[in-house]
Amino acid sequence: SSASDNMDEETTFWQKVQSHQKMASQLxxxxxxxxxxxxxxxxxxxxxxxxxxxxxxxxxxxxxxxxxxxxxxxxxxxxxxxxxxxxxxxxxxxxxxxxxxxxxxxxxxxxxxxxxxxxxxxxxxxxxxxxxxxxxxxxxxxxxxxxxxxxxxxxxxxxxxxxxxxxxxxxxxxxxxKVDPISQFSIPVASHMNRDHGEDTKLIVQHSTGIQVDHANIIDLDRLGFNVQ
CATH class of the missing domain: 2.30.110.10 (Electron Transport, Fmn-binding Protein; Chain A)
Structure with a gap:
């Protein structure tokens, strides 16, 4: 039963991720x-x-x-x-x-x-x-x-x-x-956010996706938003 519950939770998690990705603005x-x-x-x-x-x-x-x-x-x-x-x-x-x-x-x-x-x-x-x-x-x-x-x-x-x-x-x-003009700033912006504003990023992810997460690190960004892990 426990294994089944875990599988259901994981399935629900990925369904929420997929739903968010379909709606999210992307290049x-x-x-x-x-x-x-x-x-x-x-x-x-x-x-x-x-x-x-x-x-x-x-x-x-x-x-x-x-x-x-x-x-x-x-x-x-x-x-x-x-x-x-x-x-x-x-x-x-x-x-x-x-x-x-x-x-x-x-x-x-x-x-x-x-x-x-x-x-x-x-x-x-x-x-x-x-x-x-x-x-x-x-x-x-x-x-x-x-x-x-x-x-x-x-x-x-x-x-x-x-x-x-x-x-x-x-x-x-x-x-x-076109080359995205914001991508060149990915490293400095992500480094700053991950170092000083990790809690804020986590709250943004939870608000945007409805998924509770322990942490969220920005991987990169472009003119439409950022990717997290």
Whole structure:
């Protein structure tokens, strides 16, 4: 009986969560995707291996997105993925909102990589260094800038939960989406609220959802509200 009661309580809890999530204002999925890529600085680059013909090859890489949403990488001529891209520019870049949480937003950008020509190098360099100011090695002779031109962008979130959501966007849809202007303040605002106003956040959650909680930490925020854990 006790086990049955606990199951009923958990079912009721998740029903309330789902009901709240359906009513809550959220950014359009394409804006969440565009914002995640803009705010991210590293991901998994997958290329077609030249050493192991026909098999994919993965590399952890740093990147920065330009104003058009195209990822810009600084890669060495000594890197395996450089050889792969020279032979076949088709690639993908996987980015996660929270690497430790597989239920959170995961985005895969599929596209064609091209080496930035010399007359556009300075713009790419400036973009990359804004995201990675300590990357002095980009001026080494063996480093080149590569830009990935998106063809399709896929996303999934809520894996293995009742909040599963997935979809894909064309190049035009992705590039025309706006980066949320408030997301850049997520870390300082969340840190301040969690440190100094945790009780207030808990009361907001209880008032908004009707769910009693022991605590509530802000994870991130955008122009429409904030996510809590």
């Amino acid at each position: 359009p999925a394409v804006e969440r995707v565009r914002t995640l890529l803009d705010r991210s600085s590293s991901g998994m680059l997958s290329t077609f291996s030249q050493k192991y013909d026909g098999y994919p090859s993965g590399s952890m890489v740093d990147f920065a997105c330009g104003e058009d949403g195209c990822p810009i990488l600084a890669i060495s001529s000594l890197a395996v993925h450089t050889e792969d891209l020279l032979a076949n520019p088709k690639c993908s870049l996987l980015v996660t909102k929270d690497p430790a949480d597989r239920t959170d937003l995961i985005v895969t950008l599929h596209g064609d990589a091209f080496f930035v020509p010399e007359d556009k190098r300075e713009a790419s360099r400036a973009c990359y260094l804004r995201k990675h100011p300590g990357a002095f090695w980009v001026d080494f002779g063996d480093f080149k800038f590569v830009q990935i031109e998106p063809k399709c962008v896929r996303f999934v979130s809520g894996v293995a939960t009742a909040m599963l959501e997935s979809g894909d966007f064309t190049e035009e849809e992705y590039k025309s989406a």
